[in-house]
Amino acid sequence: MVRMTGSQILLECLQREGVSTIFGYPGGVVLPLYDTLPQFPALRHVLVRHEQGAAHMADGYARASGEVGVCLATSGPGATNLVTGIATSFLDSTPMVAITGNVARTLLGKDGFQEADITGITQPITKHNYLVMRAENIAMTVREAFHIARSGRPGPVHVDIPKDVFQEEAEFEWPEEINLRGYRPTTKGHAGMIRRAADAINKAKRPIIISGHGIIWGDSSDELVALAEKAQIPVITTFLGIGGFPETHSLSYGFLGMHGMYHANMAADEADVVIGIGMRFDDRAMGRFNDFNPDATIVHIDIDPAEIGKNLPTAIPVVGHVKRVLPELTERLEVHDRSQWLGWIDKVEEEHPSLEIRETRRLIPQEIVRTLYEETNGTATLVTGVGQHQMWAGQHYFYDSPRKLVSSGGLGTMGFELPAAIGAQMGMPDSEVWAICGDAGFQMTMQELAVCVDERLPVKIAIMNNGYLGMVRQWQELFYDENFVSVAVTQPDFCKLAEAYGIRALRIESKSEVLPAVQEARNYDGPILLDFHVDQDENVWPMVPAGAALSETIEMPEKELVR
């Protein structure tokens, strides 16, 4: 046993948990921790420009690398600035440990300078949170926090530590064992349920798999491919499930939902057995719940028992880890010829192509994404914000492996793109990382450009600049009688802005400039910003209007075809 300060114990524990990078911002109450940081040279601290950026970077780091992301902030405003990022992580179930300082124990609850009841605030948006009142409890808390964040259904864990606890000395002992009697995630699926699921699938004429984020976090793409291939079941994914099943595979039919592929939505609606794997039947994916394929038998495989039957009545639930459940299920599945069913979907796809990029006069974002796909051969990691560009990045790039699309699906956080791309690049230093940005969302977190420079990150930043809050404009056009209110955004000259930070920048205004710009960005070793000035009026299609059923998917109207 060694006597150490709370700060030393915390940093020692982070190191032992395998942390190499911390995204943070110093301030009053965390000064004792920052004072100790140089004693741990293996821990790389990335100085962000706003704490929200720290949380998104930790999130992006986690999504790209699969490891727990760590962010750090001071009390009060520092801590509350993390909240959006923590909630983003919570809704998408990504592993994150957020550490905040708080005022000294004697001042807690007395409204002192920079005090906020941050554990009270983060309680509903974390998997678990802690207020550590003694230095001797730090080690066990950190152990538990990482265990909870990365196991079962992953999620963010928040640890709040008062200033004088950082300074307090305690005996340090690394806790070998964790005993959380209230937390034992189910990993092995119920054998009887797996048998029932197999029977239902074997009898099915038109089964379909909807695979989600759980396949990616459960590291089970191979198991899913084996299952689908053996039983010849078509696979569609949720938006966050993109990449969990190789999109160029012959059984892959894209993603479903509000802006999913027409044939994917129709197939989900036509299927007789719907097999949800590692997903949660979210409203954006399923359309109006009451009218989602009422005749289908729903098989739901997920690690979180609370997701079973939450949104849709489930006939056959299997609670367990996909890595364990899928091989057991595959073993019980019969080899089937489902060419008739697959042919049905192929025909719908042929008659209603969702991914065709039409000839246009003006530059449209779809062709930029497609050019990027063709140039990178699908090897790049795309990190998106939220809105139209996010949907196009999901639709027109084809992801053959997990963790190549990083996006805020659940919370839909604009401004996620740049900081998350920075985190993704730091988590995967050898990957080619593209931040696909909207011009409005980019302005929410663009101060993090400085981090690209500080850390010499070769992040490629592509702004789909249409001068609008594009998705909001699309809704106002379609559902609010073209009453455009507060959607046109004035912008700085993004190229000049980038250059002010010492970042290279290119302005692209015509179709012919796209390919050279993408090639130039790829060949440039350093951060580079591409400001694509695209058609202002382009809408995302297909679309399931809010509150409509998947069967009511609308395709691009004819008047928009020519532009």
Added chain:
Amino acid sequence: MTTTNGTKPGQHTVVAIVEDKPGVLQRVAGLFRRRGFNIESLAVGPTEFEGLSRMTIIVDGASAPVEQVEKQLYKLIDVVKVSDLTHEDAITRELALLKVRCNNVNRHELLDIANVFRADVVDMATNSLMLQVVGDEDKINGLIKMCEPYGIRELSRTGTIAMTRGQKTTTVHESEPEAIARVHQSQGRRVEADLPFSSD
């Protein structure tokens, strides 16, 4: 109309064994608020094991399927075990203190009423008396109704607590991990001794 254990139709009696840690009540209350489950009554107290508290929660079943209530409670790290006693053969009790207005003329009537309800007189003053009564919700409501004509000056009720009859318990045995495993299994949760994945 009530079920055998006094739970009203539409209501559910849920017992949660939770870690006795700061903030656990807020976590449970926050969960109920966020998911829109209405709490009719809540009682919290220590259990036979140090470090564990027992919460008895009466939920308005119309506000949410009780299965979701149980599953959401289980998601809280500090919740060790959840049991639904609604359809169990269980004893439910609450305690009430009533301060009832009275005078020299009607005091005897009130004492007769108290006697019928087996309520104890715990304090007496010249123009009021305090009754303590223990029972299920209906019994206490009955006494309140009988006292109303005299004038109830103050009423304080605890939440309902509940316990199953016979051998069966809803508790957690710290010294018996197999028993905990069985408990989890009976709730449809499988507990594995070995967790072979790195993600576990």
